[in-house]
Amino acid sequence: MASACKVKAGDLGKIADRVNASFGRYKAMLMVCTGTACVSARSFSIRDRLALKIAEKGIADDYLVVGTGCNGFCAVGPIIVVQPEGVFYQRVTDKDLDEILEQHLVGGKPVERLLYEDPATGKVHTRMDEIEFFGKQQLIALRNKGIIDPENIDHYIARGGYAALGKVLEAGDPEAVIREVIDSGIRGRGGGGFPAGIKWQSGRRAAGERGEVPYVVCNADEGDPGAYMDRSIIETDPHTVLEGMLIGAFALGAREGFIYIRKEYPLALVRLEKAIEQARSYGFLGPDVLGSGFAFDVSIHRGAGAFVCGESTALMASMSGRVGEPRAKYVHNVEYGYRDRPTVLNNVETWATIPVIMDRGASWFASIGTGDVAGDPWAGSSGTKAFSLVGNIANTGLVEVPMGITLREIIFDIGGGIPNGRSFKAVQTGGPSGGCIPASKLDLEIDFDSLSEAGSMMGSGGLIVMDDQTCMVDVARYFIDFLVDESCGKCTPCREGLFALKRILERICRGEGEEGDVQFLEELCGTIGATSLCQLGATAVNPVMSTLRYFREEYEEHIRDHRCRAGVCKELITYRIVADPCTGCLACLKPCPTQAITGEKKKVHVIDEEKCIKCGICREVCTFDAVEVV
Amino acid sequence: MIRVNDTNVEWRSGMTVTLALEAMGYDFPLISVFVNEQFVPEIDHDSFEIPDGADVKAIHIHHGG
Amino acid sequence: MADRMEITVNGKTVGVQKDSYLLAAVTDAGFEVPTLCHHKDLTPGGSCRLCLCEVEDGGRKKLVTACNYPVRGPVTVRTDTAEIAQHRKILAEMYLGRWPGVPVVQMIARECGVTTSRFASEITDDAPNACILCGHCVRACDEFMIERVLEFAGRGIKRHLTMPFGEVDHHCVTCSSCAYVCPTGAIEIVDDKNRPLDAKAIRDHGMKVNAEMATLDSKQCRMREVGTANIVDVMDAYDLLPVHNYKFGKHPEAKKLYSTTLKAEYFTQGAADACWRGCSMACAKAVDGFTLKTGPYKGQQVLVDGPEYETAAGAANMGCFDGDFCVEFNFYCDTYGIDTISAATAIAFAMEVFEAGVITTKETGGIELRFGAADEALTLLHQMADGEGFGVDVGQGIRWMKEKWGKDGEHAAFLQDIGMEVKGLEFSEYVTKESLAQQGGYGFAIKGPQHDEAWLIFMDMVNKQIPTFEDKAEALHYFPLFRTWFGLMGLCKIVWNDVVPADNAVQEEAHKIPGHVRNYWKFFEGLTGIELDEQKMLDQSARVYNLQRILCRMLGFGTRKDDMVPYRAAGPVTREEYESRADRYDGQLADVVGVDPAGKSTEEKMKILRDFREGQYEKLADAVYRRRGWTEDGVPKVETLAALGIDLPELVEVIKADQ
Numbered sequence A: 001m002a003s004a005c006k007v008k009a010g011d012l013g014k015i016a017d018r019v020n021a022s023f024g025r026y027k028a029m030l031m032v033c034t035g036t037a038c039v040s041a042r043s044f045s046i047r048d049r050l051a052l053k054i055a056e057k058g059i060a061d062d063y064l065v066v067g068t069g070c071n072g073f074c075a076v077g078p079i080i081v082v083q084p085e086g087v088f089y090q091r092v093t094d095k096d097l098d099e100i101l102e103q104h105l106v107g108g109k110p111v112e113r114l115l116y117e118d119p120a121t122g123k124v125h126t127r128m129d130e131i132e133f134f135g136k137q138q139l140i141a142l143r144n145k146g147i148i149d150p151e152n153i154d155h156y157i158a159r160g161g162y163a164a165l166g167k168v169l170e171a172g173d174p175e176a177v178i179r180e181v182i183d184s185g186i187r188g189r190g191g192g193g194f195p196a197g198i199k200w201q202s203g204r205r206a207a208g209e210r211g212e213v214p215y216v217v218c219n220a221d222e223g224d225p226g227a228y229m230d231r232s233i234i235e236t237d238p239h240t241v242l243e244g245m246l247i248g249a250f251a252l253g254a255r256e257g258f259i260y261i262r263k264e265y266p267l268a269l270v271r272l273e274k275a276i277e278q279a280r281s282y283g284f285l286g287p288d289v290l291g292s293g294f295a296f297d298v299s300i301h302r303g304a305g306a307f308v309c310g311e312s313t314a315l316m317a318s319m320s321g322r323v324g325e326p327r328a329k330y331v332h333n334v335e336y337g338y339r340d341r342p343t344v345l346n347n348v349e350t351w352a353t354i355p356v357i358m359d360r361g362a363s364w365f366a367s368i369g370t371g372d373v374a375g376d377p378w379a380g381s382s383g384t385k386a387f388s389l390v391g392n393i394a395n396t397g398l399v400e401v402p403m404g405i406t407l408r409e410i411i412f413d414i415g416g417g418i419p420n421g422r423s424f425k426a427v428q429t430g431g432p433s434g435g436c437i438p439a440s441k442l443d444l445e446i447d448f449d450s451l452s453e454a455g456s457m458m459g460s461g462g463l464i465v466m467d468d469q470t471c472m473v474d475v476a477r478y479f480i481d482f483l484v485d486e487s488c489g490k491c492t493p494c495r496e497g498l499f500a501l502k503r504i505l506e507r508i509c510r511g512e513g514e515e516g517d518v519q520f521l522e523e524l525c526g527t528i529g530a531t532s533l534c535q536l537g538a539t540a541v542n543p544v545m546s547t548l549r550y551f552r553e554e555y556e557e558h559i560r561d562h563r564c565r566a567g568v569c570k571e572l573i574t575y576r577i578v579a580d581p582c583t584g585c586l587a588c589l590k591p592c593p594t595q596a597i598t599g600e601k602k603k604v605h606v607i608d609e610e611k612c613i614k615c616g617i618c619r620e621v622c623t624f625d626a627v628e629v630v
Numbered sequence B: 001m002i003r004v005n006d007t008n009v010e011w012r013s014g015m016t017v018t019l020a021l022e023a024m025g026y027d028f029p030l031i032s033v034f035v036n037e038q039f040v041p042e043i044d045h046d047s048f049e050i051p052d053g054a055d056v057k058a059i060h061i062h063h064g065g
Numbered sequence C: 001m002a003d004r005m006e007i008t009v010n011g012k013t014v015g016v017q018k019d020s021y022l023l024a025a026v027t028d029a030g031f032e033v034p035t036l037c038h039h040k041d042l043t044p045g046g047s048c049r050l051c052l053c054e055v056e057d058g059g060r061k062k063l064v065t066a067c068n069y070p071v072r073g074p075v076t077v078r079t080d081t082a083e084i085a086q087h088r089k090i091l092a093e094m095y096l097g098r099w100p101g102v103p104v105v106q107m108i109a110r111e112c113g114v115t116t117s118r119f120a121s122e123i124t125d126d127a128p129n130a131c132i133l134c135g136h137c138v139r140a141c142d143e144f145m146i147e148r149v150l151e152f153a154g155r156g157i158k159r160h161l162t163m164p165f166g167e168v169d170h171h172c173v174t175c176s177s178c179a180y181v182c183p184t185g186a187i188e189i190v191d192d193k194n195r196p197l198d199a200k201a202i203r204d205h206g207m208k209v210n211a212e213m214a215t216l217d218s219k220q221c222r223m224r225e226v227g228t229a230n231i232v233d234v235m236d237a238y239d240l241l242p243v244h245n246y247k248f249g250k251h252p253e254a255k256k257l258y259s260t261t262l263k264a265e266y267f268t269q270g271a272a273d274a275c276w277r278g279c280s281m282a283c284a285k286a287v288d289g290f291t292l293k294t295g296p297y298k299g300q301q302v303l304v305d306g307p308e309y310e311t312a313a314g315a316a317n318m319g320c321f322d323g324d325f326c327v328e329f330n331f332y333c334d335t336y337g338i339d340t341i342s343a344a345t346a347i348a349f350a351m352e353v354f355e356a357g358v359i360t361t362k363e364t365g366g367i368e369l370r371f372g373a374a375d376e377a378l379t380l381l382h383q384m385a386d387g388e389g390f391g392v393d394v395g396q397g398i399r400w401m402k403e404k405w406g407k408d409g410e411h412a413a414f415l416q417d418i419g420m421e422v423k424g425l426e427f428s429e430y431v432t433k434e435s436l437a438q439q440g441g442y443g444f445a446i447k448g449p450q451h452d453e454a455w456l457i458f459m460d461m462v463n464k465q466i467p468t469f470e471d472k473a474e475a476l477h478y479f480p481l482f483r484t485w486f487g488l489m490g491l492c493k494i495v496w497n498d499v500v501p502a503d504n505a506v507q508e509e510a511h512k513i514p515g516h517v518r519n520y521w522k523f524f525e526g527l528t529g530i531e532l533d534e535q536k537m538l539d540q541s542a543r544v545y546n547l548q549r550i551l552c553r554m555l556g557f558g559t560r561k562d563d564m565v566p567y568r569a570a571g572p573v574t575r576e577e578y579e580s581r582a583d584r585y586d587g588q589l590a591d592v593v594g595v596d597p598a599g600k601s602t603e604e605k606m607k608i609l610r611d612f613r614e615g616q617y618e619k620l621a622d623a624v625y626r627r628r629g630w631t632e633d634g635v636p637k638v639e640t641l642a643a644l645g646i647d648l649p650e651l652v653e654v655i656k657a658d659q
């Protein structure tokens, strides 16, 4: 870590050279993933022990241990990547370290049993770039993942960090920055997909007209369950967010910026605080940024973690110490936002992408993705997008892919398909208020507009994959249940309407659906969608609407036939032990919480329907597939 | 020529209430304006044109601090 | 000022003001949309969604809520499409399902054509006074009272009204605004501790005041933001701000004391305190975290209550155009228990006397007491409090100083002319030279030259509403009595005229703000049950007013000579003053006095003007005493007392000899 002297634009190259030269002196660098998932699997301890062992062995001059942000392939963490050859170790524990040290570092032979084996092909891959999960990815926002220590500003600079800012400040033309951002076509990554450059332009105009100093704000609230793109970006590369905000602030004429981050992200918060501190000590933040005379600083606002506080107006209210409730957006934040000043709010990923756009140019960025955004950012979706892949999928994790990639490529090529031999049923995109897209649309090239047309949305980029054991009515019920709790309750359609949706869906799932329910659901969704005050309510109907659109027959089966084909809705199913495969092994007897199963060794067991609470434990423990759901 | 609060003011064509108040240096926020005894609401001050020869009353409502 | 534009509502064209809410335009066009969360005196809530309208803007159609949609362009609006009707039906059904017993809900349901609801559930509440979450109360607390005692808590369907932590909050000022605006009666007043005769009547009128504060003050005098200091700016603009012991009425540096400056650099918004907790104006502003530079608390950070208009104008009167000085002067006056007005006026007088060379550093104990000498003024203030040095002289007031320094006779006339006191009390901070009525407002005031009996400068000098002696005398009869009346009732003046009803301009006798005078009577009637009208009110007050005058008489004052004002209050005493406004004075000589000023020396012109103005004042006195039913010497006549029913022997005894 360098000293606290203020860095000038011309010094950046020197720092980069110095750091890169020092890296070059090592025989290898061991990149230990210290993203949240790996940390919860004790990767801090792995990082520290590894460094200690290397030091004890006296080879610390040859090997450097670096704690990095999330590698992305969280499913197989903790992960160590040995660079520069890129050997990829997975599911590493403390106990494996000696072996890596002796066999690999000293002996020069990778530890085979820690390498990744593709479950589909059975092939063992030594290097990270051979693994399919990484194959189709294109990294912009996450370009430094697994490569740098997020807590060391020099690492960022060594990768060209802050050079884009230097370039922008040197050119000294805010309007040109805005033009570049517009031309790149980048649309907001937080869900709305509003062209960032146009937002900046409006903010700059409003500030100019009223003679007020605007604010820039970074939205790191990330309330979608299962989504963690923004958290990972901050944990992996906090400086790219700061650099993006600096560039935006310069373009807008802002002097103060805020990062609104949820309290549940302690690691991201620590890294962000460290990054801000280091950026200040280098003079990247402060009264005289890079010696240019431009002044800008950032402070952190911690949100308490309500989903609705991610909504732009609710976020401003929360930042101002008021209840986090949205207000009408007839007057935009870019005119009257935080403290009633023009305020530009962008998502973490949006900000993180800005330095790359400034560095590599608008047309390069615009060439990635869909549509021709050169003249009109609305004409397509340029660049890449980070997604979190979760649910019934082999490779859960975080990916960044070019816009326009198909769902099939993400789910089957990168995600490795559906595990346990089951088949794909639907994928829910866009977080809790996204829609469910069926198998027939797997070849959809995903971008902001195609997803909306398909009845879903980009949202912040959560992808929840569902297999054929998923009941789509239950899925709709599940998300509505979440949204009933997360609705702020201010406006009537969202508050009363979602509650009513929840009651109807619960009834249908209980087998008490009535003729006319489907029509009522549609009518209700129409009003909630059209009349809700904010986008939470307006989009909350997507899970219901999309499942009605693609899986209407499941609703009808529930209502008319009292049948749940996926075997999920408890009131509609019975667990039975099939005589043939049952070997009478007694394995299911004990785990059953209500002692509903009777049977003797080597005799077919029987479930007492009266006592059975349909928890499904017997089905899970049975190794002979003898428990069936009807 | 118009009279504003018993003071002669040069009349110009297109002279609105706002312009007449400006000419008098009247910038108090609570002024009720009557042109030839007809009340002119504040939202029309910009557009209401005072005819030549008019008698204008600009009543300041104030009774000390 | 406001941009006007035209929009189309259901095919009808209406004019609207840019940025005004669509709901007003819809109503203006003669259409109605259902509303539940809207309240005319509160900012829009936008939560019930019933006021839905379709707006077509540049070919794109969208649904908006009319109550909070600001009109910004020439849009085409429909209030009643089939789609809107369908949504309203569903919304009304939601309300009816949850709160079927509430009359306003039933009404909305009828309006939307809904009779039954598919939304009944286990949380259906059929109480007729259930809370329907409209938010009126929450906004009233915030906007009427500047409190935030009420808020909603609980997300989604769990939303409910509460005070912080679900406990009765001591910040609640028990104003009952919330109960007043509640459309269902969900908030109930359980006990009116004051037991007024007719609480509803009082509340009906009190809430009008609250609503005006919330909706009009920000467009009128902004007193909730800057307090009485709002008129520093105004007085300077109208040549009425006392500068250099009332010599002048404006100053290029006065901006440093403007309310805009005070607000930007000093006032801590939100630290405002009101005279009493329920006041919805809360005009008292405060400067928080102010570091004192002088005096016993030097270096400490303090909270300063103020400055108000008079304090800031007093600083101007001393020529100290310095916000820091003003705030510090304010603090120490408060701390020492010294009135900022008397202190400032007395110091300004001493400054002029010093500059005129009547006194020197010998008398002041070395203090170079020139206009603008802020540090010296503070030193003097500390001396006054400590009873030390020159402070002993100044602290005893202008009348005392005049006598002391005028004893030798040489300067007596000059000191008399510039010593701004009547009956021994220092003038408050307005320049009255061009308003004969206000000279009277000060001169005839019972306790001395304070403007709280009558402030007539605008009516007289600017509006020219009271041209004759009789008009002025009428004003000097009515206003002192009215203002004495509400003073006696313990009511405040700010809610009478510092915010005025939106329709005030078109009322008879608008200058009296009749809507607010009526409010005062209604408070009185609600409390006492005694009916009031203008005459009864004036009679009530006149009894006290005449009694006060008789008490003055008992103490050896209360005659014509005691009502005379120093000439500085009526006209230019010095050459410098005359010449600074020469056009004005020359013009008056020609137009009003009928003397051609050409070829005359300033001294000659000053003499003529003075004779004229002093003559006018005497004539005014005659008219005022006549109107008040007093003798030519300004003593109440026995018959006046008799007419008022207070011709008690002990009172008659006091004034018998004066009849």
Ligand SMILES: Cc1cc2nc3c(=O)[nH]c(=O)nc-3n(C[C@H](O)[C@H](O)[C@H](O)COP(=O)(O)O)c2cc1C
Pocket (backbone or CB within 6 Å): A187, A188, A189, A190, A191, A192, A193, A194, A196, A219, A220, A221, A222, A223, A224, A307, A308, A309, A310, A311, A312, A313, A345, A346, A347, A348, A350, A351, A460, A534, A535, A536
């Ligand atoms: C209910 C709701 C929740 C949201 N949550 C987030 C969030 O967690 N993070 C985010 O960046 N944007 C979120 N948004 C979108 C923001 O309102 C806003 O559009 C975005 O932060 C703007 O940045 P962008 O243009 O860079 O996407 C949410 C929107 C809604 C309606």
Ligand code: SF4
Pocket (backbone or CB within 6 Å): A308, A325, A326, A486, A487, A488, A489, A490, A491, A492, A494, A495, A532, A533, A534, A535, A536, A537, A538
């Ligand atoms: S749509 Fe839902 S979250 Fe948004 S304001 Fe309405 S109640 Fe709140």
Ligand code: SF4
Pocket (backbone or CB within 6 Å): C130, C131, C132, C133, C134, C135, C136, C137, C138, C161, C178, C181, C182, C183, C184, C185, C186, C187
């Ligand atoms: S208590 Fe009354 S005013 Fe307050 S939210 Fe409920 S219904 Fe509205």
Ligand code: FES
Pocket (backbone or CB within 6 Å): A033, A034, A035, A036, A037, A038, A039, A069, A070, A071, A072, A073, A074, A075, A077, A078, A079
């Ligand atoms: S946290 Fe380690 S791979 Fe995601």
Ligand code: FES
Pocket (backbone or CB within 6 Å): C034, C035, C036, C037, C038, C045, C046, C047, C048, C049, C050, C051, C052, C065, C066, C067, C068
């Ligand atoms: S009146 Fe309730 S939203 Fe407009």
